[in-house]
Amino acid sequence: MSDYIAPLEEIGFALETVAGMKEWASMPGFEEASEELASAVLEEAGKLASGIIAPTNRIGDEIGAKLDGDRVITPDAFKPMHQAYVEGGWSTLSADPELGGQGLPNALSIAVTEMVTSGNMAYSLLSLLTAGAIEAIAAHGTEEQRQTYLPKMITGEWSGAMNLTEPSAGSDVGALRSKAERLPDGSYKISGQKIFITWGEHDLAENVIHLVLARLPDAPLGTKGISMFVVPKFHLDANGNPGERNDVRCVSLEHKLGIHASPTCVMSFGDEGNCIGYIVGEENQGMRNMFTMMNHARIGVGLEGVAVAERAYQQSVAFARERLQSAEIGAKSRESVTIIHHPDVRRMLMTMRATTEAARAIVYRNVWALDRAHKLEDATEKAKAKGEADLLTPISKAYSTDIGVEASSFAIQIHGGMGFVEETGVAQFYRDSRIAPIYEGTNGIQALDLAGRKLMMDGGSHWRNLIAEMRNFVAKGCGGSEAQVRRLSEGVEALSEAAEFLLSNGFERVVDTAAAATPYLRLFGTVVGGYLLAVQAEEAKRRLENGEGNPAFLQAKITTAQFFIEQLLPPATALLGPIKEGAGTLMAMSEESFARQ
Template identity: 55%
Template sequence: MTYSAPLREMQFLLDHVVGMSDLTALDRYSEATPDLVAAILGEAGKFTAEVLAPLRRTGDLQGSKLVNGTVETPAGFKEAYAQYVDGGWNALSADPEYGGQGMPFILSCAFMEMITSANMAFGLCPMLGQGAVEALLAHAVPDLQDRYLPNLVSGKWTGTMNLTEPQAGSDVGALRTKADRQADGSYLIQGQKIFITWGDHDVAENVLHLVLARLPDAPQGTKGISLFLVPKFMINDDGSLGARNDLRVVSLEHKLGIHASPTCVMAFGDNGGCVGYLIGEENKGMSCMFTMMNHARLNVGLQGIGCAELAYQQAYAYARDRVQGVPMGTEPADRAPIFEHADVRRMLLTMKASTEAARAIAFLNANAMDLAHNATDKEDRWWNQGLADLLTPLSKGYGTDIGVENASLAVQVHGGMGFIEETGVAQTLRDARITPIYEGTNGIQALDLVGRKLAQDGGEHWQALFRRIEGFLNSLPTDGDLGAIRTDLGDALVALRQATAWIMAERAQNMRAVAAGATPYLRLFSMTVGGYLLAVGAKAAFAELKTPDADREFLQSRVVLARFFAEQLLPPASALMGPITRGDGLLFALSPDQLAV
């Protein structure tokens, strides 16, 4: 099976569902014409399929290795990364002031999905570098920006995110890495970080670490954390690379998946000479890092979607080729491909519909982020920032859950062959499994949604989104395919509204009860929004079918997938209102000793 980028699906989303035309109407993106967007997506599909996908299996088998203190990546990765940089892919949506091409961020998101489907381990490297660009643009002083951004934007240098420590985990406020002020305005960093993705490698000449650390007089907890840029190699006044900074790779983690991506234990300042530079203000590091983290959370959601898409393509290819059994209800002379069996069809449609729903959420999220930064009207910027904030936990949580679920279904479609490494689908499941964990576990995403995002601006954003969905439902006919979608999507919206009202009422008196229902609430919210966006696509497809040169098979598939999602997948999601609103009593009804029995 050869990966093929879902170009038609992506283009349809951009044109008919998420409203990219609102972006291209802005002066900033006036060059992003439909023809140029289609050309960029087409070339991205070729690059990922022809250059990155062939390295996926060999990278998994070889893995990255620590040799004499330096990380060596698998064969072909260094050359592929050079092609990636030479093609200008890293700079696609970056600021032209620092060498970027200035295209909408949503195009980089589409490309990130393609990269993940083709070679997830490779894609982790540029993903983190692009997040570092966002953090420096938003918070660094001009001198740091001028010194580091051009090579970070181009991809000549790469970036990392250093949060986690052995004793801290997701509790970032417990970190112990130290930073001491120096007379020249720099800081000396000392401490150890774990789980540092692409913390060292041989594909680029320098690595820029964004490191969270604590000053000696800092307050306790997250309020006392600062963010620092710590380069692997120091930079001379003429911009050339200087001496090696006092940092090193202690070891590489042995992981379930993404073997080609080096996950490093990093030591800073073993010899007391690790130099770092403050990003933003002292003790304001978490707000600076959240710029990078929110960027990364959407991209990790896209990684989940990339895994889901790859899993579907693997399962579909196998189901078309594998001949086994006689489908019930037919009397063929010979056995048929398993594609003809009802349960296999159910799994394939589940994978396809859920992948497209998750992709639609992520693309809408990216489009909102673009408009939040660039819309000319202040009210538009406010609304889109709130929408982006609301959708980010959905993109990350639902996108990565679907990646794991679809990869597991792909193994099931393969049957016993799915459990054999040579088919490649087991790697998809192994690689996908990290995505619900890093960049904030999906449980943390759910808590962020109920704890922060619902209350933001007095709840105006979710209320406006619900009204938008309701208005769309009222525009649908009451019969036919769209009528069926209207009924089931309407039921889901009712359940979501009731669950949200319960959460908002309980927030003031019992946050533990709210936390108990947070994860099923995230699922209900995500699936309702995903079903709505698929329905928007189905309505647009009906309109397109009336045109003379319509791609009828593709457009009809938009309608069938939206109806399948609404009829088959949304009803169980609507039933989550019960678990969401029943509080925390059952979760804490048993003591630790009782659970041990």
């Protein structure tokens, strides 16, 4: 198994070219975010991820999280790792300075998170869920709740958990049965059971702050009758420190395909009739609050796809440069060569590299749009940035997590039979990455969100703005050779045609739109990914011509973009056909006919 090397040059280049790094310090609230500071942060984060976090990845997979009574025990190696993460202030980077954060751009924080996730995806989920809970409490909680819970959640001393799913309510959250009962003192008594609760119980933080969706007795049916409550594992004493245990416990852990060190808990609330929670926001507004958490988490999960793909790629390159197998095709010598000389292995490695860099660029641009939406003062520009962020979120989540699975599968293939056994470590990448397309709304749900909601949002102005930007880039002849410019243009026009076609469906053909949603999202992600790689290639060419930067790295950026546009974009452009076919064939076969006779 190869070591993980934080790709600092690639990450820094992506931040500069698609995430506005050079503009950070000129924005209100980001004045301290100079390029020098960002580079120093990334360098130190790389050391943390490569030197401290990455070595625990295999350990966590082999040992896993264990349930002892109602306590979850993590591997011993996780304690010093988490201590280093907390003491280094890594969870505070983009948090509100008034609550103990550093107030740096989310775009910088997401780059750090990528390296942490490449180091150990199972561990990274702890901070991902905590960040989502912080977002929800900050946005919808009272000032007292913010001051009570957020400072220690931001430092990482306490963690957060999202408690949404129930045995009878998976993606259909409105079917949940957990109950909340008003108490005279303004608190609520919570009862019910939640499943698939990531890091719902563990021994790394001194308190776990649960955000729980539950229904009041007089609440409306469905999603309109859901409220959100904060339920601490330990009640706080007069000094704000963990005191008496609340009536919330982990009753079992799931045995999973991957991320073994990330405890996936079945949480029980109120078994003894004394689970106390406090409402977040207004009654029956829990779904609105939940989406604050979900949108943050969806981008974070998309980043998991990028992070695992990056590590799978690095290990595959190392193996392909060492593994001797067969003579080089077309060579006179019959001596065996390393498999990186074989065209099909090159195809897989280039696909892994190109799609990983495309997905990274999409996620980084998505987060930069969020930063602008939060910090810009002009109302029109602020709205445009928010619209772009909303548009890109389902693409970041679904396209990137699909890429993570595909890259991990390629890694196994490149390793051959050794990839299918555990000792090389690449099987773990596949097992770990496979949950990401399911997390935080399945990728099918993300596609429906894109085609059914984001497409029509604000009259379609946001995707039209992006199409116009890409057309302008192509019109200037950017994107490589004449043939590459033509292929990029064909992709942009196919995406535009698909969007206009789906927009014209209206509600009358909603099933046709639903049938087209997944290929539409894949087309969208591939075209935008190809465009962003072409943007990076143009900057790489400029630097090469001016004698700036590392020539080998810059040439590799150009070649990677060329490969993506020539080899990966044309098949995606052909998805326009299935998109326009509608739901006829998909829905034609009777339910009974699916079963084998």
